[in-house]
Amino acid sequence: DGGITQSPKYLFRKEGQNVTLSCEQNLNHDAMYWYRQDPGQGLRLIYYSQIVNDFQKGDIAEGYSVSREKKESFPLTVTSAQKNPTAFYLCASRTGTGNTDTQYFGPGTRLTVL
Amino acid sequence: QQQVKQSPQSLIVQKGGISIINCAYENTAFDYFPWYQQFPGKGPALLIAIRPDVSEKKEGRFTISFNKSAKQFSLHIMDSQPGDSATYFCAASAETSGSRLTFGEGTQLTVNP
Numbered sequence: 001d002g003g004i005t006q007s008p009k010y011l012f013r014k015e016g017q018n019v020t021l022s023c024e025q026n027l028n029h030d031a032m033y034w035y036r037q038d039p040g041q042g043l044r045l046i047y048y049s050q051i052v053n054d055f056q057k058g059d060i061a062e063g064y065s066v067s068r069e070k071k072e073s074f075p076l077t078v079t080s081a082q083k084n085p086t087a088f089y090l091c092a093s094r095t096g097t098g099n100t101d102t103q104y105f106g107p108g109t110r111l112t113v114l
Numbered sequence: 115q116q117q118v119k120q121s122p123q124s125l126i127v128q129k130g131g132i133s134i135i136n137c138a139y140e141n142t143a144f145d146y147f148p149w150y151q152q153f154p155g156k157g158p159a160l161l162i163a164i165r166p167d168v169s170e171k172k173e174g175r176f177t178i179s180f181n182k183s184a185k186q187f188s189l190h191i192m193d194s195q196p197g198d199s200a201t202y203f204c205a206a207s208a209e210t211s212g213s214r215l216t217f218g219e220g221t222q223l224t225v226n227p
Contacts, residue, residue, distance in 0.1 A: 004157075031213050040123065042203060042217040043158070050213060058214070090157050099207040100146045100165070103215060105157030 003027065004106035006091050011111045013078070013085070021076045021109045023091035031094040032074040033103065036060060036087045043090065049074055050097075078111065086113045118206050120218025127225050133191040135221045137204035140185065144206040148215070149178065149189050152201045161202070162189070194225045 004025045013019045025032065031050045035043040045058030049068040063082025068074055074093075078085045089109045095101040119138045127133045137147075148163035164171045164178040164187065171178045177190040191198055204218040 033213075040219055042120070042219040043215075044217075045214060048213065092157070094213055097213070099209045099211070099213060100163070101213075102148075102160050103213075105150075105159065107157050108155070 004091060004093055004104060006089075006106040006109050008109060009107070011109055013111065013113050015113055016080045018077055018079050019111065021078070021089055021091075021111070023074045023076065023106060024072055025074075025091075025093045025104075025106075026072060027093055027095075027104065028071070029093035029095060029104075030071070030097065032068070033092040033094070034058075034064070034066065034074070034076045035090045035092065037090055037108075038087050046076065046089075085111055087111060118204060118216050118218045120204050120221060122221060123219065124222045125224070127194045127223065129194065129196060129225055129227050131194050131225075133189075133194045133198065133223055133225070135189045135202055135204070135223070136186065137188065137206075137218050138184075138186045139206050139216075141206070141208065141216075142185070143208040143210050144216075145209055146207045147178070147180065147187050148205050148207075149176075150203045150205060150217075152203065152220075154200075158203060191223075194223075196225045196227050199223055199225050 007022045033048040034046040047066040049055035065077045091106040092103045150158035151161045152158040175192045180187045205215045
């Protein structure tokens with residue numbers, strides 16, 4: 001059963017704490033992405049990785065960090081430096097290297113800062 | 115330059131009607147325009163996509179119309195059904211920017227029975 005899994009589905013964090021969101025894919029995709037979704041703002045790119053051990057900042061990378069040690073995994077850490085972290089976080093992976101290749105999304109993690 | 119503007123923010127249509135969502139862009143390097151559908155609590159899924167070498171693409175009840183000179187494209191849902199109620203996002207990407215997608219703000223569609 002192939003696909004993208006994100007865990008946990010819901011996550012609560014106290015202010016000042018770092019938290020890591022998991023993203024795993026068994027689709028053998030090279031490229032992976034993290035987006036943040038807020039009401040009325042669409043999806044905004046946080047970080048992306050086109051190959052293992054390499055990643056690039058997206059449009060809103062401040063306060064976030066990532067790693068890509070394995071092809072299957074692309075965890076996102078929301079640090080205490082992120083001022084407004086409450087949001088719905090989506091991970092995606094892509095079938096190929098061309099810009100027309102489909103991005104497939106995981107089910108998302110809803111992070112709430114208490 | 116990188117923005118994609120989407121309208122309306124919300125749309126209510128009666129069952130059997132036509133739903134129309136519009137998007138506009140500025141970056142002339144964009145050469146791929148997908149539409150994603152998202153149900154509550156789920157990740158978006160690709161619905162249909164178009165490249166600028168054609169003016170229209172149809173898949174079932176879903177049609178993309180593309181106007182290159184106006185830098186606009188739209189999604190038409192014919193015979194709208196309650197099951198189509200979801201949030202729709204347009205997006206765009208350019209070969210020169212690799213794999214990055216720029217998304218519109220989203221349209222929440224409600225189809226009343």
